[in-house]
Each structure stands twice: as structure tokens, then as C-alpha cells.
Amino acid sequence: MSDRKKFWTLRYIIINATYFAVYSGIHAYASVFLLEKxxxxxxxxxxxxxxxxxxVIFQPIVAGLIDKQGKLTNRNVSMASTALLLIGSVLLLLIKNGTVVIFLIFALIYMVQMVYQPIITAMYFEYEAAGCHIYYGLARGLGSCGFAIVSFFTGRAIGWFGVNILMILDIVFxxxxxxxxxxxxxxxxxxxAQTKTEVAHNNLISFIKTYPGFMLFVLGAVCFFFAHNAINDYMIQIIxxxxxxxxxxxIAVSCAAFLELPAMALINKIMKKISVKNLLLISGIAFFIKHLLMLIAPNMVVVYISQAxxxxxxxxxxxxxxxxxNQTMARLDQVKGQAYINCSITLGGVFSSLICGRLLDVKGPHFMLIVSVIVTLAGLVIAVVALKGLSKHSTRNA
Incomplete structure (x- = not known):
């Protein structure tokens, strides 16, 4: 890796690592913080x-504004979002009680962080196109490691200092x-220059008509992350x-997070041998196997294998x-495309929260996992159909 690439990559690593360190405090420990409040x-x-x-509502809206190629850029939105999170974290640290106020602030910063996650990804492609060569896979993988490390030590820190340490750490990061x-x-x-043939499809219906295969794949991904989030959210009830x-x-959560690094770091080399579409199919199959193993697990060893x-x-x-x-979207639609990919993860979590908790109460963890495996299989079928029928968008501007 050249010195120049190291320079850009190092800073992008810090952006990812700090983002996911804060993600740990706001998302992974949300219940711990709010219960204490x-x-x-x-x-x-x-x-x-x-x-x-x-x-889910605001991600494509903000992405559409950025795609207009005006003064609102990926970097500016990331800075504004980070500043909002910083202000919110300070307020949550200072406010000792007041359920309504805490509810509003926490919901806001939780939402803001989800909104600008795909923008960090879009920023990589924007900078790469400008000659700022960045090792994306390594940076994203180290972001996951940052999440794993901070999550591990935060649990102990809460025991020593109380839940306010979450906001203190967030402020630092x-x-x-x-x-x-x-x-x-x-x-x-x-x-x-924007050509006459380049059109930003900011309207959802227009976007679906332009990229039907992509949006069908997003639907399949929602199914993957329905089960993925169910397992993450209700791991203790499962095991x-x-x-x-x-x-x-x-151990199970940290194992999964740390094992993300090798695959992410090597993704550029992997893509030289396997197409992106085939990699997405492989990931879908892996999701199905992962969730199936969790369903049939007779002990913690198989749970760990599932997490691996x-x-x-x-x-x-x-x-x-x-x-x-980046390969299938026209230049003026790429930030929205990243947003819709992220929306699939978020929507999966929403449906999981609304459905799986009830399934858990009524039927127990085994039945919840049966439903999760069925939904994952449905998602895999949808993804196969979507990716097989998908051709590269002819107007893409690399």
C-alpha cells in the first residue's frame, strides 16, 4: 500500500472505527442506558x-439531497450528523431525569446515526473517484473490530462507573x-458535467422502475436481516x-464481530476472483446456514459455529x-442506493422488533428461530431471482 493510500485509509479507518464505537454505545447498550433512566x-x-x-424514511431523503450534487456533500452531512450526536450525547449526560426529554433526544440521535451510516460508505466511493485511494474493506473491517472491542470493555466500564460512561465515551469518540x-x-x-441523459431518481416509484432488480434484492435482504436482528436482539433468550x-x-457476539475483519479486509482481492453478484449470493446462503445452525444448535459449541x-x-x-x-447505479443515484441497502438492514430490524418479541413470548425461542429460518430462505429465493435477472445499469458513470 502506498504512503498516500495509507494516509487516506488511516483517516477513513478512524472515521469508521469511531462511528462503530459510538454505535456500540447508542445501539448495543440502548436498553441498558434507557432501563437505568x-x-x-x-x-x-x-x-x-x-x-x-x-x-428508513429519512435515509433516502437525505441521500437524494446529496445526489443532487449541490452544496450538501457526504462529508458535510457526516460532520453535521456527528455534531448532532455530540450535542445529544452531552444533553443525555447532563439530564438526570425526564422521560419525555430523554425519549426525544435518544430517538433523535439513534435515528441520525442510522441515517448517516450509508453516507460514510458513499463518501468512500466519492473520494476514490477523486483519486483518494482508500482500502475500504480494511477500514470497514476495523470499524467492526472497534465495535467489538468497545462493546467488550463498555460492559465492564458500566459496572464500575454506571451507565453515564456510555455518553462520556460517545463524546470522546x-x-x-x-x-x-x-x-x-x-x-x-x-x-x-451532468449530461442530459443523467437523471436523479429521487422519487421512490421512479427509483423502483429504474432499478427493479436492485429493489427486489433489497426486499430479499430485508428477510436476511429480519432473522439476523432477531438472533442478535434475543441472543440471551436463545442460548x-x-x-x-x-x-x-x-463470547458469541465478540467472535462474530472480530471474524468480520478478515473477509472485509480481503474483499478487494476476493472480488478479483468472484463477482459481486455471486458474493451477495454466497452471503445469502451463509445467512441461511448461520440461522439454520442456530435453530438446530444443541449446545453452545454449535452456537459459536453459527456465529462464526x-x-x-x-x-x-x-x-x-x-x-x-457502485456497479449498478447511475452516478446521481449512488448515495440513494447505499441508503436503500442500509434501509434493508433497518427494516429487517423493525419487523424483527415488532414480530419476534411477540413470538418469543407466545411460542418461545425455538419457534422464533423456525420462523427466522423460513424468512431467511424466502429472502434467499428472492435474492437469487433478483440477481439473476439484474444487468449492469447502462448509464452508470464510473
């Missing part, structure tokens, strides 16, 4: 569901991110009948999905 489980569910639904983003300026280059506990859960499939499922899907958008 007096929220009931029902209110926590409402808070997170509302934030997720709002993020967000401050670092804001400084790095401020100096992460793309070189001035001649941007290809308790198998003799597992919180320690085993921590993260290397071929989520770890392949995320970078392959990003490159998939």
Missing part, C-alpha cells in the same frame, strides 16, 4: 422502533470523529435453554453490497 421494556421498544422507522472529518477534505477535481449465560453471549458464519454472511454482504451499488 427508568424506561420500561415496552417504552424502550417504542423508542427504538420509532427511531428505526424514522431512519464523536469529538475525534469531528476533527478527522473536518480535515478529511477531498482534493478539488473536475467533476464530470439460556442451551446452558448459556451473559458470558457466553459476550458471520465471516461469510454479514462480513461479505456489507462490502459487496456497497460495491454492488
Amino acid at each position: 427508568g424506561f420500561s421494556n415496552t417504552l424502550i421498544g417504542i423508542t427504538l422502533a420509532l427511531a428505526n422507522i424514522l431512519s 464523536l469529538s475525534i470523529a469531528l476533527v478527522v472529518l473536518f480535515f478529511f477534505k477531498k482534493p478539488v477535481v473536475d467533476i464530470p 439460556t435453554p442451551l446452558g448459556g449465560n451473559e458470558t457466553n453471549m459476550g 458464519m458471520q465471516m461469510f454472511a454479514y462480513a461479505i454482504f456489507i462490502p459487496a453490497g456497497a460495491y454492488f451499488v
